[in-house]
Amino acid sequence: MPFYHKLGNIPHKRHIQFRKPDGSLYYEQLFGTVGFDGMSTNSYHEQRPTQVKAIRSQYSVAPKISKANNIQSYRFRGFQVAPEDDFLESRKIVLTNSDCHIALAAPRKSTTEYFYKNTDSDEIIFIHKGTGKLRTIYGNLDFKYGDYLIIPRGIIYKIDFDTEENRLFIVESHAPIYTPKQYRNWFGQMLEHAPFCERDIRRPYELETNNEKGDFLIKVKKKDEIFDMVYDSHPFDVVGYDGFNYPYALSIHDFEPITGRIHLPPPIHQTFETTAFVICSFVPRLYDYHPQSIPAPYNHSNIDADEVLYYVDGDFMSRNDVDAGHISLHPAGIPHGPHPGAAERSIGKTKTDELAVMVDTFKPLMVTEEAMKIADESYYKSWLEASLP
Numbered sequence: 564m565p566f567y568h569k570l571g572n573i574p575h576k577r578h579i580q581f582r583k584p585d586g587s588l589y590y591e592q593l594f595g596t597v598g599f600d601g602m603s604t605n606s607y608h609e610q611r612p613t614q615v616k617a618i619r620s621q622y623s624v625a626p627k628i629s630k631a632n633n634i635q636s637y638r639f640r641g642f643q644v645a646p647e648d649d650f651l652e653s654r655k656i657v658l659t660n661s662d663c664h665i666a667l668a669a670p671r672k673s674t675t676e677y678f679y680k681n682t683d684s685d686e687i688i689f690i691h692k693g694t695g696k697l698r699t700i701y702g703n704l705d706f707k708y709g710d711y712l713i714i715p716r717g718i719i720y721k722i723d724f725d726t727e728e729n730r731l732f733i734v735e736s737h738a739p740i741y742t743p744k745q746y747r748n749w750f751g752q753m754l755e756h757a758p759f760c761e762r763d764i765r766r767p768y769e770l771e772t773n774n775e776k777g778d779f780l781i782k783v784k785k786k787d788e789i790f791d792m793v794y795d796s797h798p799f800d801v802v803g804y805d806g807f808n809y810p811y812a813l814s815i816h817d818f819e820p821i822t823g824r825i826h827l828p829p830p831i832h833q834t835f836e837t838t839a840f841v842i843c844s845f846v847p848r849l850y851d852y853h854p855q856s857i858p859a860p861y862n863h864s865n866i867d868a869d870e871v872l873y874y875v876d877g878d879f880m881s882r883n884d885v886d887a888g889h890i891s892l893h894p895a896g897i898p899h900g901p902h903p904g905a906a907e908r909s910i911g912k913t914k915t916d917e918l919a920v921m922v923d924t925f926k927p928l929m930v931t932e933e934a935m936k937i938a939d940e941s942y943y944k945s946w947l948e949a950s951l952p
Contacts, residue, residue, distance in 0.1 A: 566751060566761060570702050571770045571803025577605055594717065594808055596739055602715075604701065604806030609774040610796035616778065617793040625787035626656035626664065627932040631940075634894050638942035639934050641667050641873070642730065642888035648672045650722055651679065651782060651789070654733060657934035658871060658892065660926045662839035664735040665871060667890075671727040677780040678798055680719045683787065684735035687835065687842065688712040689815075689920055691875055691888065693729030697722055700799055701809045702767025709815045709875075709918075711834070713740060715808055719781060719798045730888065732873050734922060738837040745833075756821075759834075763817040767809060773797035815875070815918065820848035825856050829921065840868075843921040847877065849914050859909035862900030868923040869895050877916040881905050883945065891942070895927060903948055 574581040581589045590611050595603035631637075639657055646669040647653040653670040664684070673695070690710045697704045697712055699720040706712055714720060716739075746757035753760040775797040783790045813834070821831040832843035850858040859881050870893040874885050883902040885891070893899040901909075930938075 567805065567807060568766050568809055569803075569805040570767060571607075571772070571801065573605070573607060573803040573805055581607055583609075589802060594804075594806070596715070596808060601739065602807040604804050604808040606701070606801045606804035609772065609800040609802065610776070612796075612798070612800075614795035615792055616795050619780075619791040619793060621788055621790050623787060624651075624784065624789055626659045628659070628929045629932045629935045631930045631935055631938075633927050633929055634897060635940075636894065636897065636899060636943040637892045637930065637934070638885070638939040639890040639892070640886075640888065640937045640939065641732070641890050642886075643937040644669055644933075646671050646727070646729075650674045655933040656931050657890065657937075658928040659931060660924060660928050662737050662837070662926055663922075663924060664733075665922060665928070666733040666735070668729075668731040668733060670722075670724065670729050670731070673723040674721040677782050677791075678719050678721055679782050679784075680717060681714070681735065681784045682717055683784055684737055685716050685740040685837075686712075686714040687734045687736070687740060688714065689732040689734075689873070689875075691730040691732055693724055693726065693731075695722060695724040695729075697810065697812075698771065698799070699767065699810050700801055701770075701804055703769040703771065704765060704767055704810060704812045706812060707814075711813045711815065712810065713813070713835075714810045715739070718810055720810070732920060734840075734842065736837050736839070738839050740835050740837055743833045743836045743841075758819045758821055758831075759813065759817055763813055765812040767811070770801060770803070771799040772802050773799050775800075815844045815846060815920070818844045818846050820846050822849050823851060824853040825851050826858065826860060827851075829923070832921065839926065840922055840924040843923070845872075845879075845917055845919040845921065847914065847916045847918065850909070850912055857906055857910060858912055858915070859901040859906040862898055864898045865893065865895050865923065867895060868925055869893070869928045870899075871922040871924070871928070873920040873922075875918040875920060877918045879917045879919060880909050880912070880915050892928065892930070899946070902945060
């Protein structure tokens with residue numbers, strides 16, 4: 564995140580002695596990105612964070628690519644992904660390229676038996692259904708319907724769910740995830756015209772400090788492999804930290820839409836960015852108010868980006884026959900736009916109640932075998948006049 568946060572107790576200066584009540588040293592750790600040039604956090608631990616006792620097993624979680632072509636438009640019925648007890652096992656990658664994985668998950672249970680650390684990717688977990696608490700080495704965050712949870716790579720965490728009915732839309736990014744630079748000034752502060760600001764960003768508020776020895780299982784993801792690593796001390800042993808690199812939450816309901824007299828392009832909905840893709844939020848908003856406006860989007864070819872739209876709630880005005888949890892994939896270079904009749908239906912309407920998350924990737928996405936289990940393979944024909952409702 565591009566602004567400073569402090570939690571717990573820290574010394575006056577970095578890299579100086581910081582002693583416990585018994586006179587021994589706390590153990591400092593620099594948690595940094597992009598070498599020593601990116602955002603970082605300095606944390607102070609009860610125990611050395613380096614004490615590995617065993618590596619018990621290793622197994623692959625790499626997505627299996629289907630033989631389906633990647634020029635066809637698809638619809639995937641996301642709620643057909645079956646719930647599973649385990650958080651990691653429930654994650655099903657449906658689309659992937661060398662920059663990111665896009666996954667669905669319906670976990671029933673909290674992560675009680677292990678901690679998790681993704682060293683490959685920053686993660687954005689969108690909460691479609693469920694409430695609970697994200698517990699991390701750098702403090703805890705409560706979450707609910709509509710929250711984006713942003714977890715930078717390398718952060719150790721658990722998730723506590725309040726119920727067994729949970730639906731998650733997850734994007735794993737091999738590049739760091741930032742707030743869009745067009746919304747920030749040269750100091751990193753969010754500008755006045757930005758659709759959200761620092762007040763909307765929820766930072767960790769509750770620091771768990773455990774000073775325990777024993778066998779603590781951390782499932783570590785690296786290069787699409789999971790390693791079961793046993794550490795000698797509890798990973799949540801931080802007494803304090805400060806810096807710019809920490810998990811945070813932003814509710815899609817706090818995104819303030821930008822509107823105009825005529826239809827504006829998708830970048831007005833941008834919420835997060837990386838060097839390889841952007842994430843946008845489509846939220847309830849007033850329609851275009853030019854007297855001859857067509858609120859539905861115009862037909863367009865994303866020559867340089869695959870477009871993924873995850874439908875969350877409401878009535879998505881440009882599509883026919885889409886429900887909550889559906890995902891549409893529109894490949895780069897292939898024209899797409901409103902379904903037959905949608906443009907005509909939109910004329911004269913004053914507002915929309917749609918809620919959706921969009922991911923535009925700058926490299927082509929590959930469809931996985933998991934995706935094909937929930938695919939509507941005839942979706943690409945839905946723009947034919949015969950498909951009018």
